[in-house]
Every structure is written in structure tokens, then in C-alpha cells.
Amino acid sequence: MKNIKDYSISELKQELEKIGEKPYRADQIYKWLYKVNVTSFDEMTDLSLALREKLKQEFTICNYNILEKQVSSDGTVKYLFDILDGNAIETVVMEYKHGRTICVSSQVGCRMGCKFCASTGISFIRNLSSGEIVEEILAVEKDLDIKISNVVFMGIGEPFDNFDNVMKAIEIINSPKGLEIGARHISISTCGVVPKIYEIADRDMQCTLSISLHQANNEKRSAMMPINNKYNIEELMKACRYYIEKTNKRISFEYALAKDNNDNEQDAKELVNLLKGMLCHVNLIPINKIQDGKFSKSTNENIIKFRDYLNNQGIVATIRRELGSDIDAACGQLRRKRGEEK
Numbered sequence: 392m393k394n395i396k397d398y399s400i401s402e403l404k405q406e407l408e409k410i411g412e413k414p415y416r417a418d419q420i421y422k423w424l425y426k427v428n429v430t431s432f433d434e435m436t437d438l439s440l441a442l443r444e445k446l447k448q449e450f451t452i453c454n455y456n457i458l459e460k461q462v463s464s465d466g467t468v469k470y471l472f473d474i475l476d477g478n479a480i481e482t483v484v485m486e487y488k489h490g491r492t493i494c495v496s497s498q499v500g501c502r503m504g505c506k507f508c509a510s511t512g513i514s515f516i517r518n519l520s521s522g523e524i525v526e527e528i529l530a531v532e533k534d535l536d537i538k539i540s541n542v543v544f545m546g547i548g549e550p551f552d553n554f555d556n557v558m559k560a561i562e563i564i565n566s567p568k569g570l571e572i573g574a575r576h577i578s579i580s581t582c583g584v585v586p587k588i589y590e591i592a593d594r595d596m597q598c599t600l601s602i603s604l605h606q607a608n609n610e611k612r613s614a615m616m617p618i619n620n621k622y623n624i625e626e627l628m629k630a631c632r633y634y635i636e637k638t639n640k641r642i643s644f645e646y647a648l649a650k651d652n653n654d655n656e657q658d659a660k661e662l663v664n665l666l667k668g669m670l671c672h673v674n675l676i677p678i679n680k681i682q683d684g685k686f687s688k689s690t691n692e693n694i695i696k697f698r699d700y701l702n703n704q705g706i707v708a709t710i711r712r713e714l715g716s717d718i719d720a721a722c723g724q725l726r727r728k729r730g731e732e733k
């Protein structure tokens with residue numbers, strides 16, 4: 392059956408017309424779904440009983456079950472959701488001064504195979520639909536009785552490998568009739584799917600773009616991130632410059648520091664050479680050690696040295712606050728652990 396959350400408001404109007412209903416009913420349904428966050432059609436009390444029955448025949452309201460929930464002492468909450476087809480996905484909520492940020496998954500598994508990622512080793516199963524992505528937010532808001540203020544596409548999956556569904560999810564998240572989260576509060580992170588960087592630049596979206604860079608030279612980046620064999624650093628930087636020129640927006644480069652791998656002075660120098668003069672920000676991430684992973688966290692001293700070097704060379708760099716270090720906070724850890732236990 393069709394998931395009613397997979398429809399933008401204009402599409403839902405068309406769907407309703409197809410079953411002989413007035414298009415304006417879509418506004419009422421949207422209000423119940425995204426403002427009230429109901430879990431059944433029966434709760435849509437300003438719709439006639441006949442229409443509610445019709446909707447039940449045509450659509451499902453996708454409501455995730457919580458398989459596992461971990462709460463960190465710093466307020467980070469990590470969920471493993473049962474997405475109703477036997478698969479599970481992870482979603483994380485973090486508390487910042489500027490509000491609650493949700494990190495959503497965009498796929499079940501991932502095709503990209505980044506070596507530092509806990510999702511690696513779990514094969515790609517399928518894309519999430521737009522409604523399934525949106526449901527991550529609704530399920531968390533319902534469970535915690537909160538309003539999410541920021542959304543980052545940094546969970547499991549490569550958002551640009553599921554481009555159309557992610558774009559439609561953003562439309563629903565951003566819509567004043569949907570979740571009404573401003574585009575500037577939505578961030579998409581890619582490992583470097585170059586053609587989609589051009590596409591997003593041409594769409595002139597107000598969302599923030601993050602690039603998972605992690606290495607500044609091709610040899611090391613290819614060893615860590617197979618996507619680099621397809622689109623190397625030069626191609627990636629060319630697309631990033633196009634994006635900046637077109638949108639006049641700053642790009643955030645993610646750089647996960649791994650001990651004795653990409654955290655020494657030479658690495659910092661290469662990174663400066665790559666980014667010098669660009670409208671950008673570097674987000675340094677103390678890597679989360681994953682089970683059996685071959686990467687481990689840099690020392691605090693190295694992380695600070697690395698940041699200071701970039702800042703002294705005119706590249707704005709900050710260190711991401713470590714959240715959820717007492718739970719399985721790295722993407723894919725919870726799902727992977729559960730898979731192994733099974």
C-alpha cells in the first residue's frame with residue numbers, strides 16, 4: 392500500500408482528486424500528519440468517517456516501532472527503528488545550544504564503502520522513500536515530545552545516491568504546511584558524488600552542503616573512500632568551486648581525524664593547499680572508534696594542533712563536540728551490533 396507521507400502536498404491533492412475527493416482535504420491531512428503528528432487516520436477528526444475509511448483503503452501511515460533506544464549522559468539519543476519491512480535504520484538526536492538536531496539515515500545500508508564507517512560491512516539493501524525519511528523526524532518528535540530544529544543528512548546512506556527521495560523529503564521537511572524547518576537548518580552531507588553537487592548548485596537550494604573529505608591527497612583518500620576512484624579530489628574541488636560560485640554559500644568540509652593516518656602536519660599542509668581561498672569551513676571530527684575498525688581516534692593534542700595550524704593559515708576550522716561517546720554513537724554501530732547479536 393502507498394505511504395501517505397511519500398506525497399508532497401501538490402501530489403497528495405492529485406491523489407485525492409483521483410479518488411473523487413476535494414484537493415483542499417490535503418491541507419487538512421497535512422495538518423494532522425505534520426503539525427499534530429497523529430499515528431492513525433481515525434485521529435483526523437475533521438474528516439468525515441467515510442473519507443477516513445477511504446484513506447485507510449488507499450494509504451498507510453508509516454509509524455516506526457522503536458527496536459532500541461540509547462540515551463547518553465550528554466542528552467544524545469540514538470534510535471534503532473523497525474521500518475516495517477524487516478529492516479532497521481538508525482537515527483540520532485543531539486542537543487546543541489541552538490536547538491535539537493536530528494541526524495537522519497537516507498538508505499538501508501550504503502554502497503559507498505568508506506573504510507572508517509561502521510555501516511561498511513552491512514550491504515546496501517534499499518533506498519528509503521521520502522516518507523520514510525520524514526518519519527524518522529516524526530517518530531523522534533513523538534517519542535521525546537520535542538520539536539526538531541535542525542536536520543542533517545549524515546546518518547547511514549549517501550544522500551546523493553538517493554537523490555530524488557532526499558529532495559522530496561527536504562520539500563516536506565521545509566514546507567510551511569509540512570514540518571516547517573527552514574532550509575538553512577537542513578544540511579546534506581555527501582562523500583563526493585560530483586554530478587549531484589552540480590545539480591544541487593543549479594537548484595540554488597538554501598540548504599547547507601557538507602563534503603566528507605577526510606583526506607587531502609588522492610592516494611590516501613582512495614584508500615579510505617572508494618568514491619575517490621570515481622571522482623577524484625580535483626573533480627570534487629572543481630564541483631565545490633562551482634557550487635560556491637553559483638550559490639555564494641559556504642561549504643563545510645568534514646575531516647575525521649584518525650590517529651597516524653591523516654592527523655599529522657603534512658596532512659594539515661595538504662589540506663590548507665587544497666582549501667586556501669575557498670569560502671569554506673572545516674569541521675574536524677574526533678573519529679569514533681568502531682568495533683574491528685582499523686582507525687582510532689587522534690590524541691587531543693594532535694586534534695588541537697591540527698585545528699590551530701589550519702586557523703593560522705586562514706582556514707576556519709572547529710572541532711566538533713563529541714556527543715554520545717558513552718553510547719554506540721557512530722552511524723551504523725547500533726545496527727551492526729544488533730545484526731551480529733542476531
Ligand code: SF4
Pocket residue numbers: 501502503504505508509510511546547548549582722
Ligand atoms: S560514511 Fe556515509 S557514505 Fe561512507 S559508507 Fe558510511 S554511510 Fe556510506
